[in-house]
Amino acid sequence: MIDAYFIHLLILIGIYLILAISLQLSLGYSGLLNLGHIAFFGIGAYVSAILSLSGVPFLISILVAGIISGFFGWLLSLPTNRLKGDYLALTTLGFSFVVYAIFLNWVEITKGPFGLPGIPRPNIFGIDFSSNTSFLILVVIFVLISYFFIHRICNSQFGKALEATRDDELAAKSLGKHTLKLKSISLAVSAFFAGIAGCLFASYITFIDPSSFTFMSIIPILLIVIIGGLASLRGTILATIIIVLLPEPLRFIGLPSSILGPIRQIVFALMLILIIYFKPRGFFGKVDLE
């Protein structure tokens, strides 16, 4: 029983980690305050759920989910290119509202508030991933792939060019960098991996509905990215573990879930405010939140 519980936590850590490092790419490295990141998570979840429910093999649905999310990330980058700071934040937030409204209302495809139940667990080349243990292995593989890619991007000269765009876009342009292209790729890749995380989430829980993709869900991810430190992938790993594990002890006090939920949100909200005030660089960050 305890094993099952830990495996569950590890799976959650894995999914949140992919979400967090993808946000780190667009926020920490590129300086894009993308508060609509959850929208890509949701798009990935719904796309993969619909495909899987139609019998499409898992590997194809996860790839398609990622690509479609990535496409929307790229799409979002175009009109928001000139926006900065809070206008960018609000516009991306607005984007997540629109996506949420579509999840809720496009009932023919998403079944609206009733959600999509019965999403099958992956079955790849005959190997069945129904058990949580095997699913964990799958998650670990995808975490490694995602981390590898994002790490390579961030530590390459491309990553430096992104950071330059973040620090001073005008100066980057005057060195000949095509910053729109840099930012578009950053958002697209960020959205792609968020979509991958969404697919894993959908396959794990086997049921999704719009309530998992409200704008509030960005808070724990944002918290992870800031606590870990902007532009620090290592810090993100540590912060993900902490944030996922932190509310867990409350479970053992015997509180009902109607109380647990709000308390968890209160704790996260307070932590976010405190960290913004006291340590906006987080543990390992070298960049201030601006």
Add this chain to the structure above:
Amino acid sequence: MTNVFLQLLINGIIAGAIYALVASGFSLIYSTNKFVHFAHGGIIALSAYFLFWLFSKLGLNFYLSALLTILFSSLLGYILNKIFYRPLRAKKSSSSVLLVASIAILILLESLVLLFFGADVKIINFIKNNQGIEFFGAIITPLQITIILVSVILFFALFVFMKKSKIGKAMRAVADNRDVAEIVGISSEKIYSWSFIIGSAIAGCAAILISLEQNITPTMGTNLMIKGFTGAIIGGITNVPGAILGSFLLGIVENFGIWFMPSGYKDAIAFILLFIFLLFRPQGILGIKNNQK
């Protein structure tokens, strides 16, 4: 014989009045403080529940409860500014940081509501007889008429206050150019406090009226905030009349919009308008373009 057009128009004006109540307090705070105080919605939600607690749980007289609610909301706004925004401002935090903080505060307030009151819908049973009145083929209830009247009076009072009163003029000075205002002796911190007190008081009024017309839910704050914010952006977030105008426009467009599409998409209309305006005309219909960063 129902006059659909008129009915939709009336529904639009009622919705617009509600959004304008939210947007006016919010844009008062925005124009003075120059950041998006998303938690404004949380103040509305908490005030609505406070009213419910006083009136439905403790059984206090309604009008007394309403008055106490308005005091509560202004106090809450004042406190939020003092403990959260003021220290961040002292650290020269950017408007993006303050925005993120305000979203965190909104979630904090809504979670507190969930914690103490639970997730089920609450109803304030004050209005006993609220039969719809026939009006040229459309129906409008006395409560709805009251809401429109009260909001118009409130907006007028706000307008007079901003134009004539000392604090109102000082607020406009700070909104216009904080540094110059400081030079002529206006304490901007004091004005920030006042903007939160007054803006949140309007939020309290909004909470009261909305609680009577619609039901009280834990997420009402977020929903209203998004609508009020959209209205403010459409009309022009930096000035209060613009925010009010934009809110009425939003209400009307929303209600006419669902003539053509399923009613579930009502919210989607607002979101899409918000998204489009932020992209292409962030200063709104009445606003003046200012440099972003």
Add this chain to the structure above:
Amino acid sequence: MLKIENLTKKFGGIIAVNNCSFEIEKGKITALIGPNGSGKTTIFNLISSIIKPDQGEILLNNQNIINYSIDQISNLGISRLFQQPRLFKNLTVRENLLLAIDNEDVKLWKNIFGLNKITKEKQGVVQKILEDVGISETKNKLANELSFGQKRLTELARTILNPHQLLMLDEPVGGVNPKIKKDIAKFLLGLKKQEQTILLIEHDMPFTFNVADIIIVINAGRVIAKGLPSEIKKNKEVLEAYLGC
């Protein structure tokens, strides 16, 4: 090499650049001087394409460049130093400079597959310019942590590393101490020996007269004088405009 023709730019009711025309020669150091607010930086911003002119043309080697974007202007060979420091503050000096060398960094796949390594050659180039400019000890410091003078020198180095045929320097010695001023003067003269073309804006007259081959005087958005430093010094109109520099 660079020709400005009838350039005009208005901001609301203010005419910042007023039918301005001048030409600069290859291989020479040309200085734009003039009172504050005379439009010099605006002219620079027009050339860099940060703002668009209301009228007029900007010709680089006889090609009109007013419709290019900022990054395209840089890739055409115009490298700009800004008046305010614009370093990438969260990157080290070395990283700031490496970014200037080429634009292979924008190619995602090339970088993911490790095909855009920092070669010994690039490292050498960076090392050399750091030594030339005199700040090699700051190589691994974050740009944020530098003194003002070091920042200026780093930015100057970065501007020069950016492949160019024309250098545009906006107040390269603004606010730096006399020693660094001397170093920069020596450095610019060294660049001229390499036949580089430099256009600069400066307020420091001794520095400017020491370094520049040609001086163009701008007042109220237009050229009021152009010539050798010795000629400009004696020009009555110029002296009046400056009212004692």
